[in-house]
Amino acid sequence: MEKLMITGGRPLRGTVQISGAKNSAVALIPAAILAETPVTLDNLPKLSDVGILTEILGELETSVNWFGDKMVIDPTKAKSKPLPNGNVKKLRASYYLMGAMLGRFGEAVIGLPGGCNFEPRPIDQHIKGFEALGAEVTNDHGCIHIRAKELQGAKIYLDVVSVGATINIMLAASRAKGFTTIENAAKEPEIIDVATLLNSMGAKIKGAGTETIRIEGVSEMHGCRHSIIPDRIQAGTYMVMAAATRGDVIVDNVIPKHMEAITAKLEEMGVGIVEMDEAIRVIGRPEYTAIDVKALVYPGFATDLQSPMTSLLTQAKGTSILTDYVYNNRFKHVPELVRMGAKIKVEGRSAVIEGSPLYGAKVKASDLRAGAALVIGGLTAVSGVTEITGVEYIDRGYDYLVDNLRNLGAEVWREDS
Ligand SMILES: CC(=O)N[C@H]1[C@@H](OP(=O)(O)OP(=O)(O)OC[C@H]2O[C@@H](n3ccc(=O)[nH]c3=O)[C@H](O)[C@@H]2O)O[C@H](CO)[C@@H](O)[C@@H]1O
Numbered sequence: 471m472e473k474l475m476i477t478g479g480r481p482l483r484g485t486v487q488i489s490g491a492k493n494s495a496v497a498l499i500p501a502a503i504l505a506e507t508p509v510t511l512d513n514l515p516k517l518s519d520v521g522i523l524t525e526i527l528g529e530l531e532t533s534v535n536w537f538g539d540k541m542v543i544d545p546t547k548a549k550s551k552p553l554p555n556g557n558v559k560k561l562r563a564s565y566y567l568m569g570a571m572l573g574r575f576g577e578a579v580i581g582l583p584g585g586c587n588f589e590p591r592p593i594d595q596h597i598k599g600f601e602a603l604g605a606e607v608t609n610d611h612g613c614i615h616i617r618a619k620e621l622q623g624a625k626i627y628l629d630v631v632s633v634g635a636t637i638n639i640m641l642a643a644s645r646a647k648g649f650t651t652i653e654n655a656a657k658e659p660e661i662i663d664v665a666t667l668l669n670s671m672g673a674k675i676k677g678a679g680t681e682t683i684r685i686e687g688v689s690e691m692h693g694c695r696h697s698i699i700p701d702r703i704q705a706g707t708y709m710v711m712a713a714a715t716r717g718d719v720i721v722d723n724v725i726p727k728h729m730e731a732i733t734a735k736l737e738e739m740g741v742g743i744v745e746m747d748e749a750i751r752v753i754g755r756p757e758y759t760a761i762d763v764k765a766l767v768y769p770g771f772a773t774d775l776q777s778p779m780t781s782l783l784t785q786a787k788g789t790s791i792l793t794d795y796v797y798n799n800r801f802k803h804v805p806e807l808v809r810m811g812a813k814i815k816v817e818g819r820s821a822v823i824e825g826s827p828l829y830g831a832k833v834k835a836s837d838l839r840a841g842a843a844l845v846i847g848g849l850t851a852v853s854g855v856t857e858i859t860g861v862e863y864i865d866r867g868y869d870y871l872v873d874n875l876r877n878l879g880a881e882v883w884r885e886d887s
């Protein structure tokens with residue numbers, strides 16, 4: 471079992487380069503099978519989810535070749551195959567194969583997704599969308615069968631604002647007959663990124679990034695070249711790390727506009743922020759003010775930065791309240807931070823955080839961002855070594871983590887027990 475080891479108390483200093491966005495990459499790779507000729511993706515992150523998706527594409531007779539951070543996907547000979555188990559269970563975003571396979575082959579037989587299950591994560595809105603497009607959907611003991619003789623455009627109102635359902639419907643509707651409208655669509659930058667790729671492949675999508683997306687189906691899609699947007703969650707995590715360690719870090723290769731919610735909250739606490747064209751400098755201060763944070767859908771504060779922010783708020787003077795309006799119960803990092811000396815109580819969908827020092831301890835990451843929160847805890851600890859297990863979750867979202875942190879002056883290493 472691999473462990474991440476951290477001796478805390480060192481301010482991070484220097485520059486960190488942010489990778490391409492995981493939550494774009496995991497949708498863009500399945501999207502490529504909608505094309506009849508090769509798709510090239512640039513700025514891909516080297517993450518476990520990306521590796522698993524490429525293996526799944528291999529199962530669908532789609533070749534994938536890496537050249538540095540560039541990937542060439544050749545779906546020319548792609549074939550529909552049932553994917554009931556195995557790799558699809560290893561990540562959440564395997565659900566994008568539903569929309570992509572439905573669009574390309576008119577069918578998908580696929581196991582329910584896995585990944586970070588910090589609480590039940592239903593896909594009823596995805597299914598509702600496929601059904602509205604004319605597909606028949608059945609659930610055979612956790613294996614979803616989706617079939618359509620012909621996909622027909624439809625008006626779809628999402629009951630909840632869902633990133634996954636919005637993208638999945640865009641994927642399938644790109645190849646439906648006629649017009650599809652998604653109302654109450656999610657507005658995350660990753661949705662615009664996927665729509666940009668699909669449009670470069672020949673789709674006709676308008677309104678991505680707003681709550682109404684209109685898609686005119688096309689009968690054929692082709693290859694193209696696309697560069698993935700920077701990972702705003704990875705960037706936000708490094709911003710929080712810089713602040714928590716009272717460091718001074720340039721977080722490079724970001725789109726500052728995507729970082730507005732976290733930037734505003736860090737400034738409110740008293741963190742120094744300097745915005746540049748494609749970078750943000752984060753300057754730590756000796757003291758921070760307690761604040762309240764509400765995690766919401768974009769452009770609100772990202773739920774994926776809620777756990778990292780919890781760790782930072784242990785460093786603020788007074789009581790902070792962090793409420794997650796996207797997930798009811800995404801607080802698996804809290805008991806682990808408490809082991810490190812944090813004073814946090816979970817009340818309903820809020821964490822109430824009293825400022826207090828953290829100390830090194832043996833802790834366990836039970837999901838990706840809980841893991842990030844523990845890394846921040848470890849970097850901030852005033853004494854002792856922090857030993858984090860569950861490293862495979864952290865590897866889902868942070869490529870080159872140890873190298874990046876060491877370059878910034880942290881004492882961090884991996885160990886096999
Ligand atoms: C691969 C990917 O991009 N993952 C992100 C995506 O996950 P994901 O796309 O799974 O998250 P959603 O946006 O769909 O979920 C938002 C909320 O809607 C609920 N819901 C969702 C779908 C559905 O059919 N029914 C339903 O009730 C969920 O339980 C949740 O409470 O957006 C989340 C919210 O920003 C992020 O935390 C994840 O990092």
Ligand SMILES: C=C(OP(=O)(O)O)C(=O)O
Nearest residue numbers: 562563585586774838839
């Ligand atoms: C929850 C996350 O990812 P996924 O939806 O892929 O599990 C995340 O990135 O924090």
